Amino acid sequence: MPAVAVTRGRLTGLHEIVDVGRDRSRGGYSRHVWQPAELELRAWFLERAQRLGLKVEHDRNGNLWAWWGEPAPHAVVLGSHLDSVPGGGEFDGPLGVVSALDAIGLLQSTGFTPSRPCAVVVFAEEEGSRFGVACLGSRLMTGAIDPARAGALTDADDVRFADAAQANGLTARHLGRDDVALGRIGLFLELHVEQGRGLIDLDVPLAVASSILAHGRWRIDIAGEGNHAGATRMQGRRDPMVAAARAIVAVRDAAAARGDDRATVGRIHAVPGGTNVIPSTVTTWLDARSEHDDATRDLVAEITARVSAEAAGEGCSVSVVEESWSGAVRLDPALRDGLAARLGGIPVLPTGAGHDAGVLAAHVPTAMLFVRNPSGVSHSPEEHATLDDTVAGVIALERVLRGLL
Known part of the structure; x- marks a missing residue:
């Protein structure tokens, strides 16, 4: 097996967070933005990124960025999210974050030096499980939601999003479109466990996305x-x-x-x-x-x-x-086809699941890479990905980054 950090049958990063946010009543995981489990995952991300020598910062909307090189325009950005639906699976979100960090670690282990900046991003409130609007961090960053409306959203305990943001180090009046953060993204690539049976039916471990319903x-x-x-x-x-x-x-x-x-x-x-x-x-x-x-x-x-x-x-x-x-999203066709070719002609599949990549696609070239889910089930404790397939995803990202950086 290639030099990808593996512990007890999982990518090491996944193993390190395997007990964070376990939901004893629903099964699976409940990790909601700015609540204890998700805050613990944020702290883990900071520590894990620092091990790789990356510089971590948060933007005005609560998204986390780990930079390899100085933040600058035209960066190659990878990432996903760490929050979950109530009683969700282990892989939805965290697999993309862990795999991105591991791919950078692989490149570093070979002495590779990037010629352009690279970042791993963790988007806030992707699932919308606390405040009711999915992809809230990326929507705010791109201006896809009015910040006043976002700030007024409330959770089940009537806590407003603006107040939760303020309590976690943000300034409520600064929520909204962030041209500085958005302007640094040259392209965005999100690896995600597949939420469906496409790769099961094709009997292959990886695919690139064509569109989002x-x-x-x-x-x-x-x-x-x-x-x-x-x-x-x-x-x-x-x-x-x-x-x-x-x-x-x-x-x-x-x-x-x-x-x-x-x-x-x-x-x-x-x-x-x-x-x-x-x-x-x-x-x-x-x-x-x-x-x-x-x-x-x-x-x-x-x-x-x-x-x-x-x-x-x-x-x-x-x-x-x-x-x-x-609205329906058609991901960048040139980037999609380039990734598929670079990875040996892997298949192209649509997805019915929403993602931060779908929000960013209106602003920057965006692509997605799917890793096979042998259960075909997501948003459930039954969600799964094998070690071999997750390692294949890391190696694919490493190969892609080597060509882009």
Whole structure:
């Protein structure tokens, strides 16, 4: 096996953080921005980068940068994120960070000297699991979200993003588009575990990405009449929980009828939330995705109509509010084809998962490299990547960097 740091069947970096943020109730990992587990990962990143002689800094939006060479324009930037969904897998995010650091370490071990600056970036709040908007760090940096709106986002404990940022060393009024950080990126390359079965079906360890589906998140509020569970006859109820149940099935049916569209309700909240209480309101969150922007918008319009009809049938009202939106992304074709060729003609695959690379693609040449996930499952404790495939990913990055630097 080539000289990649390996410990107990894992890349050493992954082994070093394997116990950080373990979720004993859900399984997997829960690592949310600026909460203890994610802060521990940030400290680990600082220490790991310093071992390689890299200079670490954070930008005005909470993203971390580890520089090989002095920060300057036209840098080759690699990286991903360290946060997770609730009960997520070991590899989603951290694999890209660990592999980038390992690739630099491999180059250094051969005495390679870069002719242009290189950096590894850790983007903040990629999953949106604490404040509800995915890729928040890269959206703020590129100006893709209004900083006032971002600052007002709240978590489950009603902590505002601006206050959490302030508590972690940032200045809330400085949140927003960062032309200095953005201007330093000559190109961006994100390695990520594949979130699907493409590489399983092709029986190969690596691929480059071609595109990212259009996708967004919507909050669906269903209002009815709160009442006593025992004293209210079934015939006289305006129960938003029943309406929500019917709405969730309608979401599934609307997407299933449209070919390869995807729609998911993965979160639900009832008020007041008592076992013996008919809720007054139920809120669910919709994730919808399709190949094209218009198709995704059409899907959401159909879902809205179906959900409204189901709610009306239960005597309830509905409000549907968009919380985030990312249009379809075509990653840089020249960079994509160059990577595929340099890595021996590896396949090109689309992805249905959103990434910081998709946000950056509107501003700088951007590419993604996927590592096979033999379970085909992601955002779950079942997510996996073998040691051989993760090592192949590091070697691929090292080869790519040798040609770019």
